[in-house]
Amino acid sequence: MAMSFVARDAELDALHEAFRRAREAGPVTVLVGGEAGIGKSRLVAEFAARPRDTGPRDTGPRDTGPRDTGPRVTGPRVTGPRVTGPRDTALRDEADGAWVLEGGCLEPGIDGLAYAPHVMIxxxxxHRLGAERAARLLPGGGRHGLAHWLPVLGEPEGDPDPVTGRTRLFEDVLALLEGAAAERPLILIFEDLHWADPSSRELLAFLVRNLTRPGVLIVGTYRTSDLADADPLRSLVAGLVRLPNVVHLAPAPLAREEVRELLAARLGRDPAPALAHEIHRRSEGNPLFAEALADEGPATATPVPLRDLLLSGLRRLPEETRQVVRAGSVIGGTVGHELLAAVTGLDDLALEAALRPAVDIGLLRPADDCYCYLFRHDLVRQAVYEDLLPSERRRLHARAGGALDLDAALVPTGRAPAAKAAHWYAAGDRRRALIAAWRAAAAAGAAYAHPERRRMLSRVLELWERVPDAARTLSIDHVVVLERGVEAALASGEAECGVALATAAIEELGDRDASRVAALLELRSTLRHRLGEDALDDLRSGIALLPADPPSRARGRLLGMLANRLFLLSQPAEARTVATEALAAGRATGDARMQAWALVTLASLAGFDGDLDASIEMYEQAVEVARGGADTAAVLTVAIMAEADAHHGAGRHERAWELAAQSIAAAERSGLARDQGVGSAAHGAEPLVALGRWAEARALIRDSLALDPPPLFRAVSLISLGAVALAEGDLAEAERAATSARAVLHDGYGGKMFHFRLYDLEAALAIAQGDLKRADDALERAFADLDVSFHSRFAWPLLVTGARLAAELRALAVRDTAAKAHADALLGRVKALAAQLPVHGPVQVAQRATFQALTGESDWDVAAKAWRDLKQPYELACALWHAAEAAAEAGDKAGAAERLQEAQSIASGLGAVPLSKELELFATRARLTREQSADPPLAVPEDNEALGLTPREMEVLRLVADGLSNRQIAERLYISAKTSGVHVSNILAKLQVASRTEAAALAHRLRLFDADQG
Structure with missing residues (x-):
């Protein structure tokens, strides 16, 4: 399988620019250098396969397609895997007229002639020119020089002259290239110059310095990782890049998101975030390594073909150097000089002598900021490590562990506990590994390195049964390790693991210690909630275990958690009672965390009641209390996030985003980035979307999802991503986001508040896809599943979508009495719900205005003003669009054009593709342009004149709007079904719509057949 092509737009642009210069100004050489697998050959192959801008030499039209501005993923354009031995060569005649000629250098040790790549080219x-034509371009027909390579040019004249023969050969090559380039551009590709023989290097240097006529681009690739300091190619490249006609390219490693795109292209699906993260970490952005790991799975050993490539340099080194490199692979990615000396037993001079060959070929390199060495790539280190004999590994790990026991300063500060744990475990010394892992877990916890802490505690649990008297060795009982593991799992966002550990600890404790069991039930409830369960049973069980008098921290914390969960589950009365009790208990015991949680819940309830100012004031109190506590990192993050969400609900989007950023930063400082940090980011994306800062929202969500967060936070993030994708017109991405979110927010999940936005996304997406039946089903499920009257903030957008759907259904039900009745029933239902729904704050005022404009109860200009005051550009543009339609229908062409122009400007700036298309369609239908705002009042033309339809096409459109099929239309008009289909196709093209449904909806919006409706 050929490598996929990702994210090399800058390098591709540089190659295209070099070709343009070569053709117009004179020869250009591009040298592409980088480590093995970085994508040099793939880049050059992609360039060679794509049409290029050749100006006047083009012989015919061509379509280069749109140029994306972001990272590009394309299917493979070359066939077969890349090989390291003799390769197939190719000549391609591209649409731009350029000839692409490729020649590869042969790996050392492979029999072959000198000048191998030049001979191939x-x-x-x-062959392409033809022997006779080529001979005419050469002095003496080439028989004095090039015929010694190519017998097709004739019998060489005379014996090769040791003095002049080489000169004649070089001149023949030069003459043939310049002669051919005078007729059409040439692209010469020299692959694997790191293997070039001396003669090939010399001829290449000669051509670079002596080609003068336009039309020749030379592209050479070479591996920097295979070049020792004294390699002749280094000096050649250094000399050439100083020339004005030579460009040097060094493709960089891929970023994490680019690796994700590469894997998606390779696997044919979006990879799981954890998989993409792990492959990016292990491959360090090297495309070849990433694809090899994707093919084999990142948890496996290094794939064998890749391992052979990585070890090729090591196997050419002296034995003493290999022994030192093997020891370095055991130490890790950063190899301290003194620790390496301790493990190998070599003094400084002997160690330096052994290291020098590895440094010369770039296998190891001295670090800039420490007395240590780094492997060229961690996969190189891993390949060396996997090549060790089992006995070698144990011996070297034991030496490293022993050296660190004697002197922890042999590794950077803070790393000794984890390093000793790793070395003693790999050495097979279980008792020392147990002690080291427990100490490493404590050190990781002190540094807020929660995932590392959880892994170390898992190691302790693994070793517990294998070490006699483990409890005595560590002076703790087994449940303590489980409890610490639950805490670490919660902090690191590993909910499933945490639930399993908490369950094991609860079972092991039995009825021995009620307070410990209650604390574990609180933790397990939180973890289960992250997994999409309500988990109220754990909280109620924990409260029942503890006495109410006197107040206690343990019971108060359970009360605070229960109150917050009850609010999320739409049980406000009990939530308020429990939160008030929790706040009193927190104040009685001086527990800041308990007080902060209770205040967050009470603030949320105040917002639910419509008192937005009181809600925000209580959130601020919660933040202040949490800042003064000693165990409040999680609740501080939540309190800031909740305050941000309250400002967003009140339409203060800038302040909301400012607070959300603070919440994200607080989570990162506390090591909660993957858990509460993702929750903060998910909510923080919402004000960014409202402000029209969609690119920032996308980046925030993408970064959060890349952390593989707990399911609930993942679902909330995906809903925001789906909303942006829908507005931008990427229906496939919106569909994927909605489907993934629904997998978490299934019918059994009790947190109904989170369902509102997902139902709204599903219904709006179905409308955009033209599947009104599915949209209707989504809204029907929402009305059956949700208490719409409970959460006005989330219900208003859902009712707006319901009103939109009712209008769309009514547009398709002109002749269908039953369908019209259903549309009217839906409209009546949403209007009845809206009449019962309170309105809290300016955002809900704007949403109600939009709803009333959709149902004909208000003016679209009222809605536009409300959204303008809130500075929400997308909603403003939508309202302006409908206001423009209303103005046009009223004959106010100037007013319509003015509203339309502003809406088009906003939609274009946002990248709202579907909205922009609707606006263009309206402008075309109403014959409005940006220059027509001063035209006289609109005189509505005949329908067919306005739309460019023939009378027969108007008849067909009328029947399409009635919902008739092509066959039914044919029967009604006494024409063939084929002719009916042709008419429908012409109508879709003229109206610039994609489907019969869109055409029918458009006819209804224009009220083309209102006179017939009675």
Whole structure:
């Protein structure tokens, strides 16, 4: 399988620019250098396969397609895997007229002639030109020089002259290239210059310095990782890049998101965030390594073909150097000089002598900021490590562990506990590994390194049964380790693991210690909630275990958690009672965390009651209390996030985003980035979307999802991502986001508050896809599943979508009495719900205005003003669009054009593709342009004149709007079904719509057949 192509737009642009310069100004050489697998050959192959801008030499039209501005993923354009031995060569005649000639250098040790890549290229060029034509371009027909390579040019004249023969050969190559380039551009590709023989290097240097006529681009690739300091190619490249006609490219490693795109292209699906993260970490952005790991699975050993590539340099080194490198692979990615000396037993001079060959070939390199060495790539280190004998590994790990026991300063500060734990475990010394892992877990916890802490505690649990008297060795009982593991799992966002550990600890404790069991039930409830369960039973069980008098911290914390969960589950009365009790208990015991949680819940309830100012004031109190506590990192993050969400609900989006950013930063400082940090980011994306800062919202969500967060936070993030994708017109991405979110927010999940936005996304997406039946089903499920009257903030957008759907259904039900009745029933239902729904704050005022404009109860200009005051551009543009339609229908062409122009400007700036298309369609239908705002009042033309339809097409459109099929239309008009289909196709093209449904909806919006409706 060929490598997928990702994210090399800058390098591709540089190659295209070099070709343009070569053709217009004179020869250009591009040298592409980088480590093995970085994508040099793939880049050059992609360039060679794509049409290029050749200006006047183009012989015919061509379509280069749209140029994306972001990272690009394309299917493979070359066939077969890349090989390291003799390769197939190719000559391609592209649409732009350029000839692409490729020649590869041969790996050392492979039999072959000197000048191998040049011979390949000359053979291809002569074949394409024809021998007679090529001979005419050469002095003496080439028989004095090039015929010694290519017998097709004739019998060489005379014996090769040791003095002049080489000169004649070089001049023949030069003459043939310049002669051929005078007729059409040439692209010469020299692959694997790191293997070039001396003669090939010399001829290449000669061509770079002596080609003068336009039309020749030379592209050479080479591996920097295979070049020792004294390698002749280094000096050649250094000399050439100083020339004005030579460009040097060094493709960089892929970023994490680019690796994700590469894996998606490779696997044919979006990879799981954890998989993409792990492959990016292990491959360090090297495309070849990433694809090899994707093919084999990141948890496996290094794939064998890749391992052979990585070890090729090591196997050419002296034995003493290999022994030192093997020891370095055991130490890790950063190899301290003194620790390496301790493990190998070598003094400084001997160690330096052994290291020098590895440094010379770039296998190891001295670090800039420490007395240590780094492997060229961690996969190199891993390949070396996997190549060790089992006995070698144990011996070297034991030496490293022993050295660190004697002197922890042999590794950077803070790393000794984890390093000792790793070395003693790999050495097979279980008792020392147990002690080291427990100490490493404590050190990781002190540094807020929660995932590392959880892994170390898992190691302790693994070793517990294998070490006699483990409890005595660590002076703790087994449940303590489980409890610490639950805490670490919660902090690191590993909910499933945490639930399993908490359950094991509860079972092991039995009825021995009620307070410990209650604390574990609180933790397990939180973890289960992250997994999409309500988990109220754990909280109630924990409260029942503890006495109410006197107040206690343990019971108060359970009360605070229960109150917050009850609010999320739409049980406000009990939530308020429990939160008030929790706040009193927190104040009685001086527990800041308990007080902060209770205040967050009470603030949320105040917002639910419509008192937005009181809600925000209580959130601020919660933040202040949490800042003064000693165990409040999680609740501080939540309190800031909740305050941000309250400002967003009140329409203060800038302040909301400012607070959300603070919440995200607080989570990161506390090591909660993957848990509460993702929750903060999910809510923080909402004000960014409202402000029209969609690119920032996308980046925030993408970064959060890349952390593989707990399911609930993942679902909330995906809903925001789906909303942005829908507005931008990427229906496939919106569909994926909605489907993934629904997998978490299934019918059994009790947190109904989170369902509102997902139902709204599903219904709006179905409308955009033209599947009104599915949209209707989504809204029907929402009305059956949710208490719409409970959460006005989330219900108003859902009712707006319901009103939109009712209008769309009514547009398709002109002749269908039953369908019209259903549309009217839906409209009546949403209007009845809206009449019962309170309105809290300016955002809900704007949403109600939009709803009333959709149902004909208000003016679209009222809605537009409300959204303008809130500075929400997308909603403003939508309202302006409908206001423009209303103005046009009223004959106010100037007013319509003015509203339309503003809406188009906003939609274009946002990248709202579907909205922009609707606006363009309206402008075309109403014959409005940006220059027509001063025209006289609109005189509505005949329908067919306005739309460019023939009378027959108007008849067909009328029947399409009635919902008739092509066959039914044919029967009604006494024409063939084929003719009916042609008419429908013409109508869709003229109206610039994609489907019969869109055409029918458009006819209804224009009220083309209102006179017939009675």
């Amino acid at each position: 000359m053979r291809l060029l002569v």
